[in-house]
Amino acid sequence: MNTNKLQSFAAESRTSLMKAVRARIDAALEPNSLAQFDSPRAYRELTEEIRRNGGGEQGRAKTVERHAYRWFNRIIALRYMDANEFTGMHVVSGEELDNPNALPAVLSAAKRGEFEDEVFGGVGAKTKVLPTIQALLDGGKPSNDPQGDTYGLLLRSYCDYWHRFLPFMFDDAGAADEILMPADLLAKDSVLRKAVEVMSVADCVGESDEGNVEIIGWLYQFYIAERKTQVMAGFKKSKKAGADEIPAATQLFTPDWIVRYLVQNTVGRLWTQNHPESQLHNTWEYYIDPVGEDAGKILKIDSPEDLTVCDPACGSGHMLAYAFDLLYSIYDEAGYSANEIPGLILEHNLFGMEIDERAANLAAFALTMKARGKYRRFFRKGRQVQPNVQRITPEYFADDEVTELNDLYHVTFDTDTWNTYQNADTYGSLIQPPAELVSLLPLAGAVEYSETEGGQAQLSLISDQLRDRANLVLTQTRYLSRQYAAVVANPPYMGSGNMGNELKKFVTDHYKDGKVDLFAAFMLRNLQLIQPNALLGMITMQSWMFLSSFEGLRKSLLANNAIETMAHLGSGAFDSIGGEVVSTTAFTIRSYRINTTGIYIRLVEGKTETEKIQLFEKALISMKRED
Template sequence: MNDSAIKTFCVQAREKLEQGVELRMRKYGIAAEGVPNAAADAVGALPLSPIEREQRAELLQLQTKLGEGDAAHGNVRLKERAAYTWFNRMVAIRFMELRDFLPSRVRMFSRSDGSFGSQAVDEALDVEIEGLDAARVLQLKQASDDEALFRYLFLAQCQELASCIPNVFEPVDSALELLLPDKLMARDGVAQAMVEDIPEEDWLTHVEILGWMYQYYNSQAKDDFFKSKSKATADTLPVATQLFTPEWIVRYMVENSLGRLWMLNNPQSGLRERMEYYIEPDAEHEDFIRINGPEEITLCDPACGSGHILVYAFDLLFAMYEERGYREREIPQLILQNNLTGLEIDPRAAQIASLALAMCAREHDRRFFGRGVQGNINVVAPVHIDGEELPATAPLLGQPQLMDALAHLDEIGSLLNPTEAELAAVGATAEQLAQVAASDMFAASVAEKLQQAKATCELLAKRYTCVVANPPYMGSSSFSPFMSKWVKKNYPDVKSDLCTCFIERELSLIDNLGFCALITSDTCMYLSSFESLRKKIIEDNTLLCLIDTRGSNAHPDVFDANAGWVLQRGCRKGYEGAYFKLNQKIGGKDSALLEAIRNPDCGWFYRRDADTFRQIPGIPMAYWFSVSLLEAFRSGHSIEEDSDYSGSPNITGNNEVFLRFFWEISENGLYSKWRPYSKGGEFRRWYGNVIHVVDWSESARSFYYENKTSTLLPERYWYQGGITYTMLTSGKACFRAISDGCIWDKSGPVICRLGTKLELCLGFLNSHIAQMCLDALNPTMNLQVKDVKSLPILGKGFDSSNTLLVDECISLSKTDWDSFETSWNFKRHSLL
């Protein structure tokens, strides 16, 4: 599939469609400044037909609603909404015409030979589209007005498809017909690019092309959002967080959750042969949900986006039904009615997901469009209920947090997990209002909103046998004020990122012994802020398998860092999960995963009981640790037991005033006013890098103590020698001995009071083993003191010869350091 061509098309199509919509808005006085007259019979010199007047009035009303009081914002949102609506419909019709899925069996955007043009226009007199006015077609054909004829046929085709796929072609705001851009079939237009720039085979062989188009359509808006560094709003959140999941990751997740459930219940199933990414279960410890047939399986994607995960799940479920003897044409309806659920906050993405599932169904059932069956794709939309709208006795008034959450569902979406008390309150209130709705128009309006709230809460409270997702990624720094406050309250242990909130939420969506598969940022594998999450995962669930693609390009647009989890609800002691270290430079990650599944001795496949991670401080997912290294953490003693470092490092608050290079001061000032200052520096082991001095006079220390932006190093650590290192590093850690008499700041901390164990600790810290441990404890660029101090030391086999070796390394490094003018002890260059 030509990703580059697809991206170029989508970006340009959005720009051209929005320009075309804006021209139509201006033509009909919808984008005019001031307050347009919704009942006007004409716009300037342009008279309006009764239908156009009605459509214009509807659009002005929609514009006001979308703008929420801001006319300019309403203009922008209406333009965007109309543009993406027509984009989705054009793409859908192109997809169907190439597969011969259109009821008319006639191409709309190309001729029968595949060239750009319209077979429908060429053969207009013979085209059979429901609702088509033959007289109108003949009139346009005789007038040779191909543009008007195409517009008429295209809108008629959309209307016919509204009865087949209403989620995509719904006569929503039929008034949007007024904003269909002119000259869609013009040379160098959107339709021509769609036909000529994207090969037919891409449309025919990749149903996921629909998802890629959705993501690429939003790519520029996404870039603009992150460049702006603004807080996410309900408008920008979907654009900023949508990511299309690569196919091999989708297969890995679905095959090891949905496929695993099927294989455990049907160990002789031939389905195993088609699941390349399936990892054999541990039969000794396996327990699972018993099912009698595929009808009993439920799978949910709580952030379904454009539906790629659901599409592959459809294919796997289809094979299950086939295996049980169901007829091909009856299977699609059973799958959509029984098995799949998608939740999404973005109506645009939900349209694509609905379309993708409908295309999967139509592939196997040529009469599917006439069966009135739709995929269970749900837009989690906000429900605004004002407390003043409710009776004073309404139970919902006792749940103000739920009411607040319902009003912001376009931000929090499926993260809302209604409690039993909240479900009861919204249900009772809906029933209370329903009783008076028949005789009170105001109550009827509120009752309708309450029914929507009730349906949404019940949907979000459901549980499934499988949950599979690529959740949204967004750090808390980009949260809106409401989102930030709500997440801190409802997901306190994982509040730093949306994707970690979804880990916790998805585990609550599955039944006991159900499967949860998801792809997330890898930071939750090791960062201290997610230690509570890791503890919950290990104590309450079973980690079946994990792919670690950190530092690779496995997942576009996520800073090359990912972890693909498959978890089961309920902890099974002794279970050894499968772990794949795909962050090594071993070629394509998908082929590397397949190689590891076929050949466990490949070198990047591991089996570990997740419970052993609790032996390591911070519980990092260090699956590659050897048994002996894990035992060292359990039975050894930490560096912290042999050293001292606590409290805050020194922060001057004004380095320009209080810091100097040592060569900038006179010898008389040293130690009377200025003190050597450890501040990290470049990569260097064993000795060196102390080139700064800090003002340590009484007046300076008073400033550090009193100033709000400064921190005074606690007195017990003044002038202490020991081991220092550079905290900020993009490569290996580097530890150095430092003499007494120094002060240090946070970028060059000192582990002090080591006594006779300094050489032992320094030798260990500069070893390969220590580096391996640090890579697991904290593989970020900031090496924290707590991680260094938690490293285990056994002390066995460390004798005087080892001490002499460390002393020699220090001596050699000191000689080298003193050979340059940046050393306090420089005498002469070594080459002279």
């Protein structure tokens, strides 16, 4: 996979799409624009979104950013699915998949009068699109670009179709799509054409022929790179990070070999400890054989469903995607049906949390593509399971709404309790839900169906929107209050000097020993998210091991937990960002104090990712020989 090409493509796409969407918005907002008369509902939705985003130039800029990325997401998702033959007719690719000059197969088919029944059959809005498409193609409807307009209708129809299966990737943007679709998608140098060229079939399919979702993660990191540069430049001018800056400032795609090391020595370790007859560990290239463990102090894992895995800052889902692969092999070895395994993994095993809407969508997409790659009928009715990836979303209730909610749930919670997630886009999964909200979890999603005396009358006084917002609060509480068998994470890195006042105060108040850097606060939070005797795997800055400012963290960590393995990476572990920018260490920790010495592997002498991998593999071979 040529990441240099992906980087150029993502950066150019961001610029191109933002320019295209901005042009659409500016044209629509002109006095007496065509959009106001031809698409009044779309126009109203667009102006309302701009108002919600702050109005004026700020509102326009935020709206441009969001919709440009939505189209980038859609195009790369459809290209990935085309390349893997997950679509029927290819939606953005030609009938020759790797030919960037070919018309999209759906357009070629439409010109022949062929349409997929699943997309255009039956009744409803999509059936009304067909006459318009046919009129455009036969000249019955005037157009300056009949082929382009036809493809626009086709693309929107397929986005609506895939919304049923992938609502996180093909979200319902409403009527605004009518006026915000980028123009000239069929042009030679368009984002769509370049996606076909850069995202080759070989790169999308991967060596296993089951899909290579890693390409999606790289594209996301490269897409936000310009924004990250802007935020980092702001830090040098003493600007501080708030909700708008944190995602770009802290996203960092984890190298695949580090992901494998962390997952194999947490999820894999738990399975091997509980099932010593398993031979799977012999296939895990970065698995470190344990030494001197007390079998009585391990977390009991009876079945694969017990291996719950969480990434509390999951980004585009790299950790969870590899955990899917490892869990699939565990289910397979345990004798489960191949058709059932993908759904079981998504339902029972994998849990992701993220504050960045775009990254959360990509993580959910990656896991669904993993499932579809293993089971070709995954999208059939009754087969699909939606992934457990939750965007931690801010929610605020006014005093009168708090009164209504207390009446609905028969409680007397104060405003602060209901507004636990008021700043969720800043604090994310560092939030520790109060016991009061946790006590309501059995009622999540059920209270609206209450049949108790007077219940219906009471519910009629409460808006559906308010109930939905309350259910969102409880859903987030469910993710953040439970404990998992394993947590694997590459947490955000941000020193306290770059934190905004709100974030700095929150971290100081709730994670005093980790207040120096966000990654340290996440170390403490992640230990709360695992069960007793469970395992935590992380890659963080190495500073917590040496600096006096982290002394409290070290004492707390070592007093109650045990480091089982560590790969001290030093600088150069992230080739994609120049390596020297961060010095890191990767490690696994058990949430129980064991009087044994962990296994520590020093890799700081390696100057690049490749050299560190070679040193790590050499050390593993040496340890096996000693055994």
